[in-house]
Amino acid sequence: MEAAEKPVTVLPATKPRRMRFGDLFRPHEPIARNYYVGTLVFSLILIFGVWSLLSYSGVVKPSFFLPTPTQVVTAFGKMIETGELIQNTQASVFRVIVGWVLAAIASIPVGILMGSFKIFEAFFEPFVDFVRYLPVSAMIPLLILYIGLGEEEKIAVIFIGTFFQLVLMVADATSHVAKDLIDSAYTLGVSRWRIMPLVLIPATLPGIMDALRITLGWAWTYLIVAELVAADRGLGIMILESQRGLRTDKIFAGLITIGLLGFISDFIFKWLHRVLLPWSPRLQSGSYNAFNLALLRWFNPLMWWQWIRRPSRP
Secondary structure, eight states: OOOOOOOOOOOOOOOOOOOOGGGGGSTTOOOOHHHHHHHHHHHHHHHHHHHHHHHHTTOSSSGGGSOOHHHHHHHHHHHHHHTHHHHHHHHHHHHHHHHHHHHHHHHHHHHHHHHHOHHHHHHHHHHHHHHHTSOHHHHHHHHHHHTOSSHHHHHHHHHHHHHHHHHHHHHHHHHTSOHHHHHHHHHTTOOHHHHIIIIIHHHHHHHHHHHHHHHHHHHHHHHHHHTSSSOSSSHHHHHHHHHHTTOHHHHHHHHHHHHHHHHHHHHHHHHHHHHHOTTOHHHHTTOSOHHHHHHHHHTOHHHHHHHHTSOOOO
16 A cells, blocks of 8 residues: 655745845955945945045146046147047057066966976076066166167067066966866876876966956056156157146046056956856856856857847738
8 A cells, every 4th residue: 555645844934034234244245236236336335426526616726636527638639639538548458458468478378387397487486586576666677778768668668577577477377277177187187298288277277367357457557667768649648748747637537547547457357267268267157247247248249149130020
């Protein structure tokens, strides 16, 4: 005789607990998207409001020390109309990109070797640690003597400023690859010559991508140093010349331009990180915040291309 089936007890669905104010200050705890985006918007409004209050009220004396938003927008418009801002931006972007790309091409292999093999670490680390503490500005006289006053000298300043830092960041990311991952590959029959392309490099790529994103920001800081000597165009020399003429409105315009370029490059790296490295621990742990995810969703070129190519409805 078949045993009678026991009745199945269906538990009521539990409602998600509402976020409390104290939850916002839990370390490494995700928060709701509306809280994050709302706080971000509030911070921007607060900064703009304080700037407007101090500049329009005349609290800062003399007034040219802190230009008003209207003066900065006017300076933007005049420099765009005359082509000054476009030409200087193009010159600076060229120098930063070339110097940073050359540094990345040279430093990534060295960093991977240093982080993977102790023999290469012993060979490269003394020189890298010695040079990375030297101020780049102190090397400008030697660079002028060896290279000259052309574009090569300015690119070399950016290269030196980013190369040695990037080497150590890549080496650190490579050295933190789990030993268990390598041992598992050996157990599965992977030879030591294939460990590098099959295990070490894929596991290191997320860290390398973050290092590239960070050092690109450093490259922009070295731009001012690079354009100190014999530069006729560039955002750095534009800011320096504006400082001599007390044109703080143009200084603010140049700083905002650099900040916007940095924001765009940062977003591009985060998008590439998400698209090219789906195995990244950052993506697996969900550490991308709500604002970044919203940007990645709405400004995803692949998504918009698929939307444009979608079949039309009859």
